[in-house]
Structure formats: structure tokens, C-alpha cells
Amino acid sequence: MRAEIGLWLEQSAVGLLVRESLWGFPIVVGLHILSLAFSVGMFLWFDLRLLGLALTSVRVSLVYRRLIPWATVGFGSSFITGGLLFTGYATAASANTAFRMKVLMLLVAGVNAVVYHTVTERDREAWDAWTHPPRAARVAGAISLIAWATVILCGRIMSYTMF
């Protein structure tokens, strides 16, 4: 079933464009890499604030409001371009260990964000201005940094091991 879906995606107009177009693949990959650097580079600074390592005189909520919208635009672009790339190489990608690890780490980053927003942030008003946020927030920042670094690493490794 999974193989059939993969083949269907690869044979679609989008899949063929990504895989067989002279400029389609380089442009989509280039945009994917740059979008990822843009978004993760911004997430990094919020994580550094959560860890109490940067912008410590700025309220955590303000750092979030100023940086995360930009990061979200970058992430959106990464997500779209990543989807396009997967469409072109679904079969090889889904069988690749580095790709699976990348997807797993994306899920870890996502769950980490959900836990931060639904649990850790409940009493944010109490520690919003702290130089060093409470442990739960610092852990969220550390997990985010590790997860995103692993996403980047696995993304490049899969490029070299997929074929």
C-alpha cells in the first residue's frame, strides 16, 4: 500500500516535474535548504532565550512575538518544498533511515512545541521577565535545539545516502 502511494506520487505531474525538470529539482532543493536555515535560525534565538543565554533582558513573550512569525514563514516554505521533494522521490525517501529519523525529529520538535504552549506556558506571566526561565522552559529550548539540529543533519545525510 505504502509502495503504491509512493509510486502514485512519483508518477504525478508534480513528482515528474521535481524529478525530471532540469531546474525543478535544484530550485526546490535550494529553496528548501534556505527556508530551513531561515526558520531554524530564528527558532534558535527563541530557544536561546528559553535557555537564558541570549536577549535575557527581553521578556520571553516579546522574543516569541517578534521572531516566531518570521520563523513560521520559513517553516511554511520548508514544509511546502519538502512536500514537493518527497513527491518526486517518495519511494527512495521513505526507505531511507536518515529520512525516517528526520521525520521523527520533526515530530519531536512539534510535540515539544505543543507541550511548551499547553503546559509550560500556563504560568508564563510569573517568569516571563526572568533572566533564566524555569527548568521546564529551558528543557523545551534544549529539546528544540537538538531536534532541529538533527533535522538539518539528517536532511543532508539522506541526500548522500538515498541513491
Added chain:
Amino acid sequence: MSLDDLVTALEQSHLAAWVSSSPLILGALSGFHLIGFTLVVGTALVSGLHMMGVAFADRPSREVIAIAVRVMVAGIALSVLTGIVQVSPRAGAALANWIFVAKMTLLAGAIAAQVVVPRFAARADAGTVFELRVWSVVTTILWLAVGVMGAAFILLE
């Protein structure tokens, strides 16, 4: 020792042989190279947004730039180190590739522009803003251009 001798020595080194021995090693080096670039781009964007008055405008520029410089130096160091190791097996071909040379030229320009920015930051706190904003945009564009050429190099080489 000429540049050609250096390039040949690098291509024939144990380091180059090790890098070439496994696609996993090349992939990991490329990954750490991109992590370094991400540190640089993220920092350039955050400090650029600050200097353009979009983010943390009420904080002294010196405060924002000080940590930004440290993160950026770490990112550049990681990128340069992994870049040299990655390219070691094919250093000669890389130096003959116009995309690679363009990337290195843009990198030099971006680093030079970034070094100048803190000087503007000090003046910005004293009230000079327009030049700082223009310079921030220029610096950010240079870093993104490095990224574009880097992506072009690995995809079109």
C-alpha cells in the same frame, strides 16, 4: 609552496581519503556545514531586524550585537572548518568552479560587512539610524547570497 602544491597535498591527504570513504561522512559534514550556516543566517536576520527597528528596538544595540557576534563567530568557524574538510578530496575542481569562487567572494564580503556592523551599532545608540538600517539590509542580503551560491554549488557541481 604554491597554491597548486597546497591543493594537491590536500587532495592526496589522509583527511581527503577519509572524507571520500563514505557518503555518510560526506553527508554528516554537509549537515554540520549547514548547521553552521543556519547559526550565521539566523543571527544576521535577528540583528538585522533589530537594527531596522523591527525587533527589540528598545534594547541597546550593543546588547543585541554582543551575543550575536559570538553566535555568528561560532557559526562561521563551524562552516569554514567543515567546508574545508568537505571539499578536500576535490579542492582543485572546487577552486576552478565559478560558483564556488563566487560563494567564497560573497563570504568574504559578508564577513567584512558584519565586522563593520558593530561600529554602526555603537553610533546607532547615539542616534544615527538610516545608515545602520541600509547596512543591515546589505549584510543580510550578502549572507543569503552565500547560501544561494552554496546550494547552487552542491546541486550543480
